[in-house]
Amino acid sequence: MTLLNGAMTRDLTDPSLYINRELAQIEFNFRVLAQAQDPRVPLMERLRYLCISNSNLDEFFEVRVAVLKQQLALNTPMPGPDGLPPAEVLTRIRARALELVRAQYDFWNDVLLPELGSEGIRFVTRDKWTVKQKRWLQGYFQNEVLPVLSPLGLDPAHPFPRILNKSLNLAVVLKGKDAFGREGHMALVRAPRSLPRIIRLPAEVSDGPYDFVFLAGLLQQFIDEMFPGMRVEGSYQFRVTRNSELVVDEDEVENLATALSDELAGRGYAHPVRLEIAEACPKPITEMLMANFELTEQDVYRCAGPVNINRINAIYDQVERPDLKFPKFVPRVAPAFAAAPNVPVLDVVRDQDVLMHHPFESFGAVMELVRQASQDPDVLAIKQTLYRVGDNSPLVNHLIDAARNGKDVTVVVELRARFDEEANIRLANRLQEAGVQVVYGVVGYKTHAKMLLIVRREQGRLRRYVHLSTGNYHQITSRVYTDFGLMTADNDIGEDVHKMFQQLSGLGTAIRLKRLLQSPFTLHKGLLEKIEREIAHAQAGRPARIIAKMNALNEASVIQQLYAASIAGVQIDLIVRGACALKPGIPGVSENIRVRSVIGRFLEHSRVYWFGNDGAAEIYCASADWMERNLLRRIETCFPILDPQLAHRVYDEALANFLADNTQAWMLQADGSYQRTEPGEDMPHSAQLALIARLCM
Template identity: 50%
Template sequence: MSNEGLNQTVQSAEQDSESTAATSAAYAPAATDASSVALAPITNLDDSSLYIHRELSQLQFNIRVLEQALDESTPLLERLKFLLIFSSNLDEFFEIRVAGLKKQITFAREQADADGLQPHQALARIAEVVHEQVDRQYQILNEVLLPELAKQDIRFIRRRYWTHKIKAWVKEYFDAEIAPIITPIGLDPTHPFPLLVNKSLNFIVELEGVDAFGRDSGLAILPAPRLLPRIIRIPEEVGGPGVNHVFLSSMIHAHADDLFHGMSVKGCYQFRLTRNADLAVDAEGVEDLARALRGELYSRRFGDAVRLEVADTCPAPLVDFLLSQFGLSTAELYQVNGPVNLTRLFSVTSLESHPHLQFPPFTPSIPKALQNSENIFQAIRKQDILLYHPFESFTPVIDLLRGAAKDPNVLAVKQTLYRAGANSEIVDALVDAARNGKEVTVVIELRARFDEESNLALASRLQAAGAVVIYGVVGFKTHAKIVSILRRENGNFVRYAHLGTGNYHAGNARLYTDYSLLTADPELCEDVSKLFNQLIGMGKTLRMKKLFHAPFTLRRTLLDLIAREANNASEGKAARIIIKVNGLTDARMIKALYKASQAGVKIDLIVRGMCCLRPGIPGVSHNIQVRSIIGQLLEHSRVFYFLNSDADEQILLSSADWMERNLDKRIETCFPLEGKKLISRVKKELHTYLTDNTHAWLLHSDGSYQHLQPRDEQQVCNAQTLLLEKLSIPLIEVL
């Protein structure tokens, strides 16, 4: 079936296709042969026991990240980085996920998802899991990583081990760099408890004595200014050979007395408060989204409290005092054996003095089709060019826009921006294009979480250069990654396009795996142009020839493709589905996969993060295997493979995960790969992930994950390493 024919079929397709049971196989073996066993299918696929709670699944992903800190095959500083990523992920988890659940309870809007858990039940389970894992995280830090780092002459020297020379240097540093800018806040009726910024480092100080005004409240708060480094490197002449650090918190603990002259400090204890950081902008209720968003960005720093982290040495009365100030329960308290703000240790993970403790550097390659071409438009016109970042360079995407900015034959450039970064070469090229007289239109998503401020700045810069800036569509985030370029060639208009699975962020393109397609295919480029017209202007949904897009045709298309595989299996034909996404939470998509499994379709899901589907349930998901790859690079590409035994195999690439928000509340794109060469290539790359036995985790039906290890005499397979070896340029060749 052609893509155009499929699109026409999808327009009238039922969103929930039924299918019957049979068995089949395809090019890659499935995890189980259970489909050959006669099983009584479960008819009620709405049963809550068939689904995993999304937030608990997200926690499982964070636990898999933490486990990497124990992987001795991973370089030591990278193991530390994984432990810190766990902290960073937990911060966002509390700021957004936990905050959202608490908000439902506060406003009496408790609503269970397909798994049946009510928000208060989910919060109780979350607290139980997170307390256990945070304790484990600090145990790994203190008992495993710090001793191993010390063996490599990287030390964090605690106060009890300070030499006289270190003490003298710390005192001098404290007096010169810390004391002048730190402001103690005494607590009394005229100095109420201060409003503390989200995730800021603070100290509660227990005092004894009376100050100059006769006050004796006994308590003070010390907020640590954000401009102060949280770890300070000690000069070698002071600390000795190696890389030695002291924590800012240790310095403040040691010299807190100096900040309260004439009084005695009985105790000084660090703490950190996490707040709700989700923005509450009603896009439909404001006249100027950018102005409203700027106001909300300030409010984000002072949202409702959701978590309190405190040093485990803090006395119970002080802990209770802090909890009462923030309106938190003991379940929301995390007492930790170490710094409360571990993410500030990231600077140590890239020490230039210890490259052997980090992943080996690599240079992304450039496809031969672009290496041998002086004009990128000519190269794209000859053939579609597929890039797999970061194994292959993101530079051709930047070069396409740079070329468009300078080419006198280019008339117009249109692009979506979700995340681009503060210093973006992509934006530089768009600015140059606008200044060179091109018609430049940019659809910027201002509500890209935690990139709102950066996107506001980019929007202002583009507008100043003369570009038309659109903030997307009210009620829908613009998450599609597309570029459209209009060029005059021999008196005719010719379109070029870029479509991707990831963001236009050069930094992310070095860390995230994503596909990019550079194409001059007339039908696909026309579809991209139509989508821009739909985003920028007004009008009914335009019929596409090859492109599928949310919130209109993407869900229906995917359901139809799944149903087709199920129908083929029921007729005794070969049937196969492989899906690679970041998250799978949409109940309707899961239900469709369950039905396909019941029909006998072999299904492999490569889901990095949240997965609410339970594999391996007899009669339901016995033909489904779910794996997660956690390694050097963050798996981010979205790839959908369907065997389509009646015609040619199909591979679709997409900006969308299989989540409700992506399929219903975001503007997303999904586009086909065409040509046996590209399809065969991506199929092999999917197979590489399916054979990984070093960084793959298999999901069990109870929601737990098992880390795969090579069996006896089994060849070791690390998918990311194999792809790096195949596609990137080894550093030795660069040198």
């Protein structure tokens, strides 16, 4: 127990007050799967949610489980504030992951397959092929598949091959002798990634509008053609998941891009962490695979269906059934631009701050801003951070045009954006070849900030224009992620962003900023101070309130400060989409804290922090979650919304609106479980649907 303002309270570092971050992440995927299981969701969207829960689990094993296994192997346990050692965490992950996998396949087999079939969308298994279908598929196999396969018999001259991360493979049991007199026992068939995992049958052999066949089933049906003269006793799908964390000692390399390229070459064959196998795979084959991958039974997950459910998502665009998908909508143009359709973007922003709430408002204004700046003869310089941008982005073309038009263009490309490393290396090379100055940020810190700075000469003086955002400059994700973007010509904000770009591209001491909070320097400290200010208000008998929206929360000192605020009487509402390590509702500690997670049509990605401040409220948007990595080990920006009308919009749309959601919100309980909210006697309210109705055309 500790003393807080004369009152005895619990030790706020007590591990029982924290939820393990990995276990919290697993729970998030159960909430995603619940969207698939919800019959109110359109059928094809339910399929997508199932696939998302599966791909999320893949990444979870590739990164979080891999790190825990590495800690055990190196005997460097690093328990978090919850105090659980890695071995215990892995045991608990295993139990929950088994439940999640079982729930995924139960839903796929018992619910989704029959409901898709009733809509004419069928996955035709081998035992249901008609004569015409089998003839067509055999021709497809011989002409399109067999020529690219390289089956491998396992013997002393053909040792077990390297298996690529998350690739489809078949373990084949053979009897008889081949042409060289070799006795057949085992062989492997690796499906190249060039082959589609799902094949759509043509209309002339289909029994309905949409008939599909899994590649794995096709391979198993005609696998004997790969081993002429031998008898196939059985074939079994399997897939191995490997550690996908890239480790580069930046203090020891001369060129980060070259070092990362070297690491990427081996990532697909890094240390295995999980083995997925067909449910019917015999024990001897399972043990053989485990031995070759150096895994144990605890790492094996048996699949009652395709070993990679995520591949089913490939049919979404092929099925042209709008009635089975979310209704389409058209994002509106931000009102400031709609009111002045023929006025250049920079001229509009010079006169007023412009707020955009994506995907409800068009991301095209950001593209147009850069395009116009690239052509404007008065624009002297453009500086931008790029974390994830997507292939063939028009934004990149505009930056290249700007450089070719004589602008000074500097781009900070974060090469270490997980799973986008290769794409970002290509992007950096392309920009450099066009004359853009490319920098990779600061050694030891990922640049996660979302910033754009345009310097323009106007009437003999320089003016800075800024775009700051909670999300990436990615045209595709801007349609499915909720994010806020702010365009402003505010002098103080412009100067702060200019200083941050100087810091990223040069060398120097920590900088003083007027308006922005910045990780790893002032954001963490600033959050603690603002929470402390609410504590002081509460202790003085004044109203005290905090509302914050983010993707994840796990930073221990922030959680402790929130607990202290709750003890002092501050009312706290947190909207945390993913993993949350804080436990709400604990008597004497967090009974004044409520935590909700909203899972809907769009991925909630915006970060918004609101502090009541006794009537002089402050509201910030940020690129940072309240996580240890974001607050202490990354370059992040947190920017205030200064215009009162725009501040009210952010509060209303991102906070009050989501606190009122009673259809897609889940409330975190003190034991770490989540309960879905129900409207009860209240009117149903979906925050995302309300924004579509309010903001979209």
